[in-house]
Every structure is written in C-alpha cells, then in structure tokens.
Amino acid sequence: MPHQTEIKVRFSELDPYSHVNHAVYITYFEVARSEALVTAGIPLEMVGEAGYHFLVVELATRFKHSAVAGDTLTVETWLSGIGRASTRWSQRILRDGEVLTTQEVRVGMANSQGRPTRPPAFILDALGSGPITEPPGDLRGS
Amino acid sequence: MPHQTEIKVRFSELDPYSHVNHAVYITYFEVARSEALVTAGIPLEMVGEAGYHFLVVELATRFKHSAVAGDTLTVETWLSGIGRASTRWSQRILRDGEVLTTQEVRVGMANSQGRPTRPPAFILDALGSGPITEPPGDLRGS
Amino acid sequence: MPHQTEIKVRFSELDPYSHVNHAVYITYFEVARSEALVTAGIPLEMVGEAGYHFLVVELATRFKHSAVAGDTLTVETWLSGIGRASTRWSQRILRDGEVLTTQEVRVGMANSQGRPTRPPAFILDALGSGPITEPPGDLRGS
Amino acid sequence: MPHQTEIKVRFSELDPYSHVNHAVYITYFEVARSEALVTAGIPLEMVGEAGYHFLVVELATRFKHSAVAGDTLTVETWLSGIGRASTRWSQRILRDGEVLTTQEVRVGMANSQGRPTRPPAFILDALGSGPITEPPGDLRGS
Numbered sequence: 001m002p003h004q005t006e007i008k009v010r011f012s013e014l015d016p017y018s019h020v021n022h023a024v025y026i027t028y029f030e031v032a033r034s035e036a037l038v039t040a041g042i043p044l045e046m047v048g049e050a051g052y053h054f055l056v057v058e059l060a061t062r063f064k065h066s067a068v069a070g071d072t073l074t075v076e077t078w079l080s081g082i083g084r085a086s087t088r089w090s091q092r093i094l095r096d097g098e099v100l101t102t103q104e105v106r107v108g109m110a111n112s113q114g115r116p117t118r119p120p121a122f123i124l125d126a127l128g129s130g131p132i133t134e135p136p137g138d139l140r141g142s
Numbered sequence: 143m144p145h146q147t148e149i150k151v152r153f154s155e156l157d158p159y160s161h162v163n164h165a166v167y168i169t170y171f172e173v174a175r176s177e178a179l180v181t182a183g184i185p186l187e188m189v190g191e192a193g194y195h196f197l198v199v200e201l202a203t204r205f206k207h208s209a210v211a212g213d214t215l216t217v218e219t220w221l222s223g224i225g226r227a228s229t230r231w232s233q234r235i236l237r238d239g240e241v242l243t244t245q246e247v248r249v250g251m252a253n254s255q256g257r258p259t260r261p262p263a264f265i266l267d268a269l270g271s272g273p274i275t276e277p278p279g280d281l282r283g284s
Numbered sequence: 285m286p287h288q289t290e291i292k293v294r295f296s297e298l299d300p301y302s303h304v305n306h307a308v309y310i311t312y313f314e315v316a317r318s319e320a321l322v323t324a325g326i327p328l329e330m331v332g333e334a335g336y337h338f339l340v341v342e343l344a345t346r347f348k349h350s351a352v353a354g355d356t357l358t359v360e361t362w363l364s365g366i367g368r369a370s371t372r373w374s375q376r377i378l379r380d381g382e383v384l385t386t387q388e389v390r391v392g393m394a395n396s397q398g399r400p401t402r403p404p405a406f407i408l409d410a411l412g413s414g415p416i417t418e419p420p421g422d423l424r425g426s
Numbered sequence: 427m428p429h430q431t432e433i434k435v436r437f438s439e440l441d442p443y444s445h446v447n448h449a450v451y452i453t454y455f456e457v458a459r460s461e462a463l464v465t466a467g468i469p470l471e472m473v474g475e476a477g478y479h480f481l482v483v484e485l486a487t488r489f490k491h492s493a494v495a496g497d498t499l500t501v502e503t504w505l506s507g508i509g510r511a512s513t514r515w516s517q518r519i520l521r522d523g524e525v526l527t528t529q530e531v532r533v534g535m536a537n538s539q540g541r542p543t544r545p546p547a548f549i550l551d552a553l554g555s556g557p558i559t560e561p562p563g564d565l566r567g568s
Contacts, residue, residue, distance in 0.1 A: 011318050011328060011441065012311055012449060016190070016495070017256075018442045022198040023172060026165040027296050034295050038354075044295060045353045048158070056164040060202040066256070069329045069442070070322075114159075114208070153460050153470060154453050157295065158302045158353070165296060169438050176437050180496075186437060187495045211300070211471045212464075300474065301540075306482040307456060310449040332442070340448040344486040350540070398443075398492070 002078035003036035003132045009071045019066035025101050026061065029091050032075035033107075042126040051112040052120065057086060059105040071095055079133045085109065085118055087127060090135065144220035145178035145274045151213045161208035167243050168203065171233050174217035175249075184268040193254040194262065199228060201247040213237055221275045227251065227260055229269060232277065286362035287320040287416045293355045303350035309385050310345065313375050316359035317391075326410040335396040336404065341370060343389040355379055363417045369393065369402055371411060374419065428504035429462035429558045435497045445492035451527050452487065455517050458501035459533075468552040477538040478546065483512060485531040497521055505559045511535065511544055513553060516561065 007028050015021040034044055047053060067073055074094045081088035086108040093101040111117045119127075127133075134140075149170050157163040176186055189195060209215055216236045223230035228250040235243040253259045261269075269275075276282075291312050299305040318328055331337060351357055358378045365372035370392045377385040395401045403411075411417075418424075433454050441447040460470055473479060493499055500520045507514035512534040519527040537543045545553075553559075560566075 008315075010311065010315050012314060012447045014442045015438055016440045016442060016444045017195050019256075021172075021438045022201075023165055023168040023438060026168050027294065030163075030165060030296060031292075031294050043354060053159050055208075056205055058202070058204045059164075060200070062200045063198055066197075070327060114161075150457075152453065152457050154299055154305045154307060154456060156300045158298045158300060160300045163296045169436065172438060173434075173436050185496060212469060301479050303540075305456075306485075307449055307452040310452050314447075314449060337443050339492075340489055342486070342488045343448075344484070346484045347482055350481075398445075 002076045002134055002136050003032070003039055005032040005035045005075045005077070007031060007073045007075060009067050009069060009073065011069065014069060017066075019068050020071075022063055025063070025067075025093060025103075026059070028073065028075055028093060029059075029061075029077075029103050029105065032077045032091060033089060033105075036077045036132045040126045040132055042123055047123065050120070050122070052117070052123070053110050055108045055110045055116075057106045057108045059103060061101065061103045063101050065095075065098065065100045067093070067095060067100055073100070076136055077132065078135050079127060080104070080135070082124065082127055085116065087119070092136075144218045144276055144278050145174070145181055147174040147177045147217045147219070149173060149215045149217060151209050151211060151215065153211065156211060159208075161210050162213075164205055167205070167209075167235060167245075168201070170215065170217055170235060171201075171203075171219075171245050171247065174219045174233060175231060175247075178219045178274045182268045182274055184265055189265065192262070192264070194259070194265070195252050197250045197252045197258075199248045199250045201245060203243065203245045205243050207237075207240065207242045209235070209237060209242055215242070218278055219274065220277050221269060222246070222277070224266065224269055227258060229261070234278075286360045286418055286420050287316070287323055289316040289319045289359045289361070291315060291357045291359060293351050293353060293357065295353065298353060301350075303352050304355075306347055309347070309351075309377060309387075310343070312357065312359055312377060313343075313345075313361075313387050313389065316361045316375060317373060317389075320361045320416045324410045324416055326407055331407065334404070334406070336401070336407070337394050339392045339394050339400075341390045341392045343387060345385065345387045347385050349379075349382065349384045351377070351379060351384055357384070360420055361416065362419050363411060364388070364419070366408065366411055369400065371403070376420075428502045428560055428562050429458070429465055431458040431461045431501045431503070433457060433499045433501060435493050435495060435499065437495065440495060443492075445494050446497075448489055451489070451493075451519060451529075452485070454499065454501055454519060455485075455487075455503075455529050455531065458503045458517060459515060459531075462503045462558045466552045466558055468549055473549065476546070476548070478543070478549065479536050481534045481536045481542075483532045483534045485529060487527065487529045489527050491521075491524065491526045493519070493521060493526055499526070502562055503558065504561050505553060506530070506561070508550065508553055511542060513545070518562075
C-alpha cells in the first residue's frame with residue numbers, strides 16, 4: 001500500500017469557479033510527500049538539521065476532475081524510483097475512490113549551500129526500506 | 143515577442159529554505175496567462191460572463207534555479223498550439239535573462255456547467271490573432 | 285465546549301523564519317469557522333445556494349507564540365455575539381493546551397448582489413441553537 | 427507622503443464570491459511593509475543577516491469594500507509609532523482613491539533565537555529618519 005494522507009478542502013482554496021484552484025493541488029502533493037517522509041522516519045526538519053534539503057526538479061500533473069467545497073481527499077504517494085542524485089515519486093489524489101489528479105515528480109537533494117548533491121546514506125536507507133515504495137493495488141502489475 | 147509579465151517575489155512565498163516554494167511558480171504562471179488573456183482582449187471575467195471558463199488539463203514544469211527574496215521576475219508566455227478542444231501554452235520565468243523555470247501547460251475549455259466544450263469563435267479569434275503566439279527570440283527556429 | 289478543529293501545519297506555510305507566516309493563521313481561523321458552520325447545520329455551500337454569503341467586517345488578532353513544522357494545532361471557535369446585522373466570533377489556536385493566537389472577528393451577511401443584509405431566520409436559528417455558542421471552560425465566568 | 431506599493435489582484439486570490447479572500451489582504455499588507463523597509467534602507471534579508479527578525483504581535487483590520495478581478499490596488503504604509511520593543515504601523519488599501527481596507531499592526535523584534543528583543547540602533551535609525559513616518563494627507567491634523 002502506498003502512503004495515504006487525508007486533506008480537507010479549504011474554502012480559500014476555491015476560486016471563482018467554485019473548485020480548487022489548480023496550483024493548490026501542487027501544495028496538496030507536497031503536504032503528502034512531507035508526511036510520507038515522516039512515516040519513513042526522516043521528517044523534513046531532521047533532513048534540514050543534517051544539512052540537506054529536498055528540491056523539486058520537475059513535475060508533471062494531470063487534472064481529470066475538480067475537487068469542490070466540502071471534499072475530503074486522499075492523497076496516495078509512493079516512491080517510483082531511487083536514483084543516484086534524485087528520487088521519483090508518483091502521487092494521485094482521490095475522492096471516494098475516484099482519481100481526480102495524478103502527478104509524477106522528480107526530487108533532487110541539495111546541501112546547505114543549495115548545491116545539488118547525492119542523498120546521504122541515512123536518507124537512502126530510510127527511503128528504500130519503507131512501505132512507501134509500494135504502488136496502489138490497481139496500478140501493480142500481476 | 144511573447145507576452146511578458148513582471149512579478150515581485152513576496153516574503154510569504156519563501157519557505158524555510160529561503161527560496162520561493164515550488165508551488166508558487168505554478169501561481170506565477172497562472173498570473174501571467176491571465177494577463178496574456180487581457181492583452182489578447184479576453185480577460186477571464188469576460189470569458190466567464192460569456193458562460194465559459196478555462197480549465198488546466200495538464201502541466202509539466204522544470205525547476206532549474208530558485209528565486210529568492212527581493213527578486214523581480216519576468217514571466218514569458220506564448221501560445222504554442224491551438225487545438226479543437228484545448229490550447230497549449232509555453233511559459234518560462236527569468237531573472238536578469240537567466241531562465242529559472244519552464245512550463246508547458248494544456249488548457250481546456252468548460253461551459254457554465256463545468257463540461258468540456260470547444261472554445262467559441264470569439265475566443266479562438268482573440269487567441270489566434272494576437273502577438274501572444276510568438277515564442278521568445280532565442281527559441282525561434284531560423 | 286466550543287467547536288474544535290484540528291489543523292496540521294503545512295511546510296509551505298512556514299516562512300524563512302521557519303515558523304508559520306502570520307497571514308496563515310487568518311486562514312486557519314476561516315477554516316475553523318467554516319467547519320463550525322457545518323456543525324451548526326449550515327455549511328457555506330448551503331448558505332450560498334440560499335443567496336447569502338458571510339463577509340468578514342473586522343478582525344483583531346494577537347500572536348503570542350509561533351507554530352512550527354510538524355505541529356498539529358487545535359482551533360477553538362465560539363459565537364460570542366449575534367446582532368441584527370452581524371455576528372461576533374471568538375477564536376483561539378492552541379498547541380498542546382498552550383494558546384498561540386487569539387482572534388475576535390465580526391462577520392456580516394451579504395445578499396447575492398453583495399449588499400449587506402440581515403441574516404435570514406434559518407441562519408439565525410442554526411447559529412443560536414448550536415453548541416458553538418459556548419466558550420472554552422477556562423474563559424467561562426463562574 | 428506614506429510609502430506606496432501597487433499590487434495587482436491575482437485570479438487565485440479570489441474566492442467563490444469572486445472577491446479577494448479576506449486573508450489575502452493580510453498578505454498584501456505584509457508585502458507593503460516589506461517594501462517600505464526596502465525604501466527605509468533595511469530590507470528583510472539585511473535585517474535577517476544581522477541576526478534579527480520582525481514579528482507581528484497584533485493586528486486589527488477593517489474590511490469596507492471588496493477588491494475584485496482586474497483591480498490594481500495601492501497600499502499605503504506609514505509608521506505610526508516607534509516604541510522600545512515594538513513599532514506600530516498604519517496601513518490602508520485603496521482602489522482609485524477609495525479606501526477598501528485599513529489595518530493597524532504592532533510589530534516586535536526577535537533575535538536569532540526567536541526571543542523578543544529591542545531593535546538595534548541601525549534599525550531604529552533607519553525607521554526614524556525615513557519618509558515612511560508620514561501619514562497620508564487626508565489623515566494629517568491641521
């Protein structure tokens with residue numbers, strides 16, 4: 001099972017079309033990745049104190065259906081790849097089992113000077129061993 | 143020349159890494175597209191009053207360099223494609239001529255019930271005739 | 285007991301001082317009032333469909349301690365006054381029982397043209413009868 | 427003349443009532459104070475590098491009229507008081523000369539450990555000598 005986060009839509013996140021503004025989903029996805037890191041044992045604060053931070057390098061997002069007032073959403077997050085200098089995350093947002101939005105995101109690592117660097121061992125270990133590497137059942141090959 | 147918008151970085155858009163949070167660029171790009179539509183003669187309010195609205199269908203964004211406190215950014219926006227049911231926009235954010243972020247975004251059209259629909263003639267005309275279809279000089283083929 | 289809402293601090297809500305930016309608390313308070321209205325049986329969508337909306341007229345906020353990364357906050361919300369043309373709400377944000385922020389806010393009512401108007405009976409009834417009129421125990425007179 | 431900042435309303439700052447959400451004005455006011463500090467010669471980055479940061483202690487805001495899509499707003503900012511441990515700022519947001527929102531805000535100073543402290547001399551000097559201490563003409567006594 002991938003990591004799951006629940007997010008309630010806030011009124012101020014709706015735009016004049018009465019649906020969640022598209023940029024807000026990018027924040028929802030970030031909230032979910034932060035919580036997945038907590039689950040993996042490496043909250044962002046710990047990563048920062050060790051002199052590192054994650055940097056989003058690229059993302060690709062598809063918007064299929066809109067979230068609206070009153071919605072409680074589930075964000076699923078799983079690691080789809082761990083490379084030498086970056087990790088790949090897959091994410092999707094669901095409402096009652098229906099997929100509203102999907103995202104692929106590549107995240108690099110920077111040192112305290114903001115320079116790209118390889119993730120240190122404690123981060124690779126935490127990411128590699130955790131349950132957050134499992135895609136959702138319906139996306140798993142047989 | 144593509145459409146150009148100036149945006150000043152706000153303090154609250156910086157995160158604990160003292161750079162602009164990645165989700166904020168998605169908003170900067172939306173600000174720039176809205177202003178490009180004003181230039182094309184079809185501000186979002188007019189589109190809305192005519193019973194239509196634009197819907198972001200997908201986007202792909204690359205983050206190369208970070209914007210920081212005090213930066214004034216230029217967002218370049220140009221239409222890279224007009225299809226039957228959607229338009230393609232290319233955008234990039236620069237600081238002093240250096241490209242920080244690029245984005246490709248596909249935007250669909252919805253009617254007042256939120257259903258996908260073809261853009262009406264006044265929108266296609268406004269988009270097709272304007273100067274916003276021109277890419278920046280350094281991206282133009284010879 | 286006043287209405288209670290739990291809110292988890294999001295990474296993007298932190299500013300370069302690594303604490304929650306002060307404007308974000310205003311949004312937290314709005315989230316809590318929206319949920320209090322759901323509890324009272326009059327979610328904002330219902331109010332809107334009936335042709336009304338709430339308008340914040342004035343607010344006064346005191347910031348005592350900062351929320352930081354990883355915090356889960358409790359927002360307490362109670363109605364401190366129901367007038368002819370507006371309602372008064374008192375709110376506070378706590379972390380583990382410690383008060384971080386307090387707010388007094390006066391909210392008016394507007395009709396579908398955006399004009400100030402008296403709240404209709406169904407809203408006054410819902411507000412007046414609910415449990416959301418009770419202040420927290422430590423603020424109740426003896 | 428007080429300090430003046432121009433701010434264009436962004437589409438994503440509008441809520442389903444098609445006006446700027448009330449919490450956004452709090453950010454507009456912060457943008458304007460940051461720029462007033464630049465004018466006074468002490469941008470926030472410089473203050474931060476010197477080991478200090480400003481902390482909003484309390485604010486009181488009145489919302490009279492709403493900003494809407496397409497609006498360009500002027501934020502006026504002036505120092506209404508400099509105390510030993512905090513400064514008082516007065517601000518207002520106008521559209522074409524009409525006052526939409528006013529704010530009184532008290533701002534304290536913290537050291538690098540986040541503890542309240544007295545402003546150092548270079549900050550007091552910068553604040554006290556600048557043109558940002560002048561209220562708008564229509565608010566000046568005769």
